[in-house]
Amino acid sequence: MKNPFDFSGKTVILTGAAGDLGRPITIAFAQAGADLALCGRTEEKLVKLAQETKRFGGQVIYSQVDLCNPKEVDNFVNMVCDRYKKIDILVNLVGGIIRKPSIDYQLEEWQWVMDVNLKACWLACQAVGKVMINQKFGRIVNFSSNAGMHGIPGYPAYSPAKAGVIALTRGLAVEWGPHGICSNVISPGFTKTPFNAEVLKDPKRVERILMRMPLGQVLPDDALVGPTLFLASDAARWINGHTINVDSGFNVT
Numbered sequence: 001m002k003n004p005f006d007f008s009g010k011t012v013i014l015t016g017a018a019g020d021l022g023r024p025i026t027i028a029f030a031q032a033g034a035d036l037a038l039c040g041r042t043e044e045k046l047v048k049l050a051q052e053t054k055r056f057g058g059q060v061i062y063s064q065v066d067l068c069n070p071k072e073v074d075n076f077v078n079m080v081c082d083r084y085k086k087i088d089i090l091v092n093l094v095g096g097i098i099r100k101p102s103i104d105y106q107l108e109e110w111q112w113v114m115d116v117n118l119k120a121c122w123l124a125c126q127a128v129g130k131v132m133i134n135q136k137f138g139r140i141v142n143f144s145s146n147a148g149m150h151g152i153p154g155y156p157a158y159s160p161a162k163a164g165v166i167a168l169t170r171g172l173a174v175e176w177g178p179h180g181i182c183s184n185v186i187s188p189g190f191t192k193t194p195f196n197a198e199v200l201k202d203p204k205r206v207e208r209i210l211m212r213m214p215l216g217q218v219l220p221d222d223a224l225v226g227p228t229l230f231l232a233s234d235a236a237r238w239i240n241g242h243t244i245n246v247d248s249g250f251n252v253t
């Protein structure tokens, strides 16, 4: 039996690749032999990450893309197709957060959080989905959050956006499953990354969160690597429309 975690010859697009959760996932795909197409906001971070992945022998291309801009997303996907002629896997890590009391939230802030988490994910799914439908194969892994399933104060845009990512992915699983495309979600819990810097500064809040994390630790930044590669792999061939909670058990407390 072929090793299902051998990604040699597979083309993987990662949006938000150079973010704190994206970096270790990108490197793991490179180690597993994949050819990579990386995008995000900041070119320097992409250049550095692309250099790190090159030593594993696969091909890598990258581009600075505003994933909220449909034209830029289309151009990027066209560039990937020109280079690799196919797209096997899309991993959508793009996201962002503003934490503040709902009563103080400005409409522009609310719209930005919705766009960067839900619209960007959707635009990438649509542009890549067209290619995957034509080739009759694809794996999509979208990043949601525990916040998409739980009431958390100060998240009036992030929570609905991440709930939207789950609903979007379920819909695509049903609509695109007949075309050989599996669409699934990773839902991370609380990780020790700059994304949570504000919360990590508040020991009482961290203690409250840890009371709901039975494994007793805030997740490390590489906690999502295995689950993401699994959903992208042939081992997950028959998993479609599912959400994997990677949260130390937060969801069942």
Ligand SMILES: NC(=O)c1ccc[n+]([C@@H]2O[C@H](COP(=O)([O-])OP(=O)(O)OC[C@H]3O[C@@H](n4cnc5c(N)ncnc54)[C@H](OP(=O)(O)O)[C@@H]3O)[C@@H](O)[C@H]2O)c1
Pocket: 015, 016, 017, 018, 019, 020, 021, 022, 039, 040, 041, 042, 043, 045, 065, 066, 067, 068, 092, 093, 094, 095, 096, 116, 117, 120, 143, 144, 145, 146, 187, 188, 189, 190, 191, 192, 193, 195, 196
């Ligand atoms: N960290 C956590 O505890 C946690 C928990 C639950 C869910 N999540 C979700 O997991 C995903 C990754 O989180 P993370 O911790 O790695 O966050 P991060 O470090 O902030 O990474 C987010 C990525 O999205 C990119 N991005 C943001 N806006 C963009 C835009 N308009 N166009 C293109 N790229 C854009 C950023 O680009 P740059 O690299 O150029 O800045 C960055 O690479 C996110 O969807 C987040 O919501 C994270």
